[in-house]
Amino acid sequence: MPKDPAADRLVIRNLEFIGGMSEKQGWRPESSLPEIAFAGRSNVGKSSLLNVLVRRKSFARVSRTPGRTREINFFRVNNAFVLVDLPGYGYARISKEQKAEWKPLIEAYLRRTTQLRGIVLLLDIRREPSDDDRAMLDFLAELEVPTIVALTKTDKLSKLAARERVAEISGALSLESDQVIPFSAVSGEGRVELLEAITDLLEAETR
Ligand SMILES: Nc1nc2c(ncn2[C@@H]2O[C@H](COP(=O)(O)OP(=O)(O)O)[C@@H](O)[C@H]2O)c(=O)[nH]1
Numbered sequence: 001m002p003k004d005p006a007a008d009r010l011v012i013r014n015l016e017f018i019g020g021m022s023e024k025q026g027w028r029p030e031s032s033l034p035e036i037a038f039a040g041r042s043n044v045g046k047s048s049l050l051n052v053l054v055r056r057k058s059f060a061r062v063s064r065t066p067g068r069t070r071e072i073n074f075f076r077v078n079n080a081f082v083l084v085d086l087p088g089y090g091y092a093r094i095s096k097e098q099k100a101e102w103k104p105l106i107e108a109y110l111r112r113t114t115q116l117r118g119i120v121l122l123l124d125i126r127r128e129p130s131d132d133d134r135a136m137l138d139f140l141a142e143l144e145v146p147t148i149v150a151l152t153k154t155d156k157l158s159k160l161a162a163r164e165r166v167a168e169i170s171g172a173l174s175l176e177s178d179q180v181i182p183f184s185a186v187s188g189e190g191r192v193e194l195l196e197a198i199t200d201l202l203e204a205e206t207r
Pocket residue numbers: 040041042043044045046047048049061062063064066067088152153154155156183184185186187
């Protein structure tokens with residue numbers, strides 16, 4: 001038995017896919033459990049991060065053909081909360097028409113979900129945040145959704161360069177230092193910090 005009861009809550013004992021939402025006014029699971037959603041541009045490493053987070057090898061599909069998952073996928077964890085995988089946005093190679101699709105769907109989800117406790121927004125530590133990234137952050141601020149920013153693929157930079165990028169991105173987006181978590185699906189850096197941040201969001205008073 002773990003000594004720390006908080007640590008026990010991080011263990012994922014049960015993980016169940018409960019469905020997908022593909023249209024603005026479309027079906028979504030009826031659930032009163034708190035939700036934590038994950039967002040980011042296609043190819044940022046969201047599937048990889050989710051797989052590391054829940055320690056399942058192919059829970060979320062890691063794809064080399066970005067921009068293909070267009071649904072919002074819902075997973076019930078430990079019968080305690082719902083993890084929500086939002087479609088990746090803003091991939092340059094898909095058509096303008098497709099590109100515009102993510103916004104109304106994600107916006108509809110965010111507006112409809114009163115039990116949403118927080119969002120984890122993924123940004124590639126090596127890249128400049130895109131207009132879509134900034135639009136997403138602004139929208140989350142407007143809706144007052146607590147936001148954690150995971151800076152992905154830190155293993156691709158030296159420790160020093162990664163530290164510099166954390167400071168640069170935090171400054172450029174006016175993020176608080178406790179909002180930003182450097183993460184690598186390759187080294188596992190940031191996994192515990194991210195799980196702790198999620199646990200904090202779940203335990204926070206309803207917004
Ligand atoms: N080096 C490195 N590569 C990563 C990391 N996370 C994802 N990738 C790679 O980036 C690509 C996109 O990853 P994926 O998880 O499918 O991104 P998604 O489109 O956001 O779901 C794949 O080739 C992954 O192997 C990471 O932490 N480190």
